[in-house]
Amino acid sequence: MPHLIVEYSANLAGYPEAEALAALNAAVCASPEVKDEADLKTRFVHTSAFEIGTAPANRAFVHAELRLLAGRTPQAKADLAERVAAVLRRLTPRPAGLMVQLSVDVVDMDRPSYVKERL
Amino acid sequence: MPHLIVEYSANLAGYPEAEALAALNAAVCASPEVKDEADLKTRFVHTSAFEIGTAPANRAFVHAELRLLAGRTPQAKADLAERVAAVLRRLTPRPAGLMVQLSVDVVDMDRPSYVKERL
Amino acid sequence: MPHLIVEYSANLAGYPEAEALAALNAAVCASPEVKDEADLKTRFVHTSAFEIGTAPANRAFVHAELRLLAGRTPQAKADLAERVAAVLRRLTPRPAGLMVQLSVDVVDMDRPSYVKERL
Structure with a gap:
């Protein structure tokens, strides 16, 4: 059931999406x-466009949202977030002069109303 | 107030978006x-890019997120999810050799802070 | 920690994204x-495609989602939502004959599992 959605700012050109997808799913x-x-x-x-904060600084971000059916323990959720973070930490480009922020948000999905099936 | 956001994997080419929009809204x-x-x-x-699981299989997904102001009963939420699922079940392409997953996630929005107006 | 994600319907051509980004972040x-x-x-x-309701009307929307670590008071969340709304109210185009809806959704993020770091 998990959904994992990753965004990054456009100044992280050359983001290795295919490599990241494989590594994220393995982890x-x-x-x-x-x-x-x-x-x-x-x-x-x-x-399509982004801005981080208000200071005239060179900044970038990569952000992942992991959506899971509710009911996991806090420990399980923190472990899953760290699995995602470890991959992004390793694969995110770090262009010179750019401050890059990494974040991972774990979201509980409503279990009783969730629909899941194979067509 | 509801927001309905639909995503599908790029290997579901020819997705009938216009037909789906009309049918989803009617339902x-x-x-x-x-x-x-x-x-x-x-x-x-x-x-922009996707990967489902870790096995070398031909897989696709369509996923809908329905965001509603909090306060609906579990029955109402399940009914709304099924309305969305019924449309996507009917209209999602099923290319030969592709395993297609369908999912619907119903999300409660925070009522006290929600802003809604017509400009 | 806040994430602010803004979407608008494609019939709001010429949306001043750069101006809105600066004004949203300042606010x-x-x-x-x-x-x-x-x-x-x-x-x-x-x-990529949108439809509002079922009536044959000319409609548009702009929607913002503000994601914050859980723990803010209802008052703080409502104030933040209004800060976002005030900017979008001022800067969103209002083409003649189009009914434009504005909405802001404030979302609590799970604090214990949230990952945040600078690379």
Whole structure:
């Protein structure tokens, strides 16, 4: 069931999306929380324009949102977030002169109303 | 007030977006939970790259997120999710050799801080 | 820590994204809730197709989602939402004959599992 959505600012050109997708899925599916590897649906969504803060600084971000059915323990959620962070920490470009922020947001999805099926 | 955001993987080429938009809005606005049809704002957001799980399989997904002001009953939320699912089940392409996953996530929005107005 | 994601319908051509980014960040970072201006990561995400309601009317929308670590008071969240709304109210185009809806959704992020770091 997990959904993983990754965004990054456009000044991180050359982001290795394909490598990141494979590494993210390997890392998250290795968690005991993921019962079936086919459940993890990871994608990149592009942002069209961005601005970080108000100071005239060279800044970039990469952000991941991991959406899971509610009911995980806080420990399990923190472990999953760290699995995602570890991949992004390793693969995110760090152009000279750019301050890059990394963040991971774990979201509980409403279990009773969630629909999931294979067509 | 509802927001409905639909994503699908790029290997579902030819997705009938216009037909789906009309059918989704008809289905959701027919619910007694939607007081004013003009409140439902449905859109597609494109994903730039995706990967499902870790096995070398041909997989696709379509996913909808329905965001509603908090306070609906579990039954109302499940009914709304099923209205969305029924449309996507009917209209999502099923290319040969592709396993297609369908999911619908219903999200409560924070009522006290929500802003809504017509400009 | 805040993430601010703004979407608008494609019939609001000429949306002043750059001006809006600067004004949104100035408005939100002026809140006492934002300790470090560099924490606010604002971006636009484009929608590929949209439909509002079921009536054959000319409609548009602009929508913002502000994601904050959980723990703010209802008053603080409402104030932040209004800061965002005030900017969008001022800068959103209002083409003749188009009914434009504005909305702001404030979302609590799970604090214990949230990852945030500078690379």
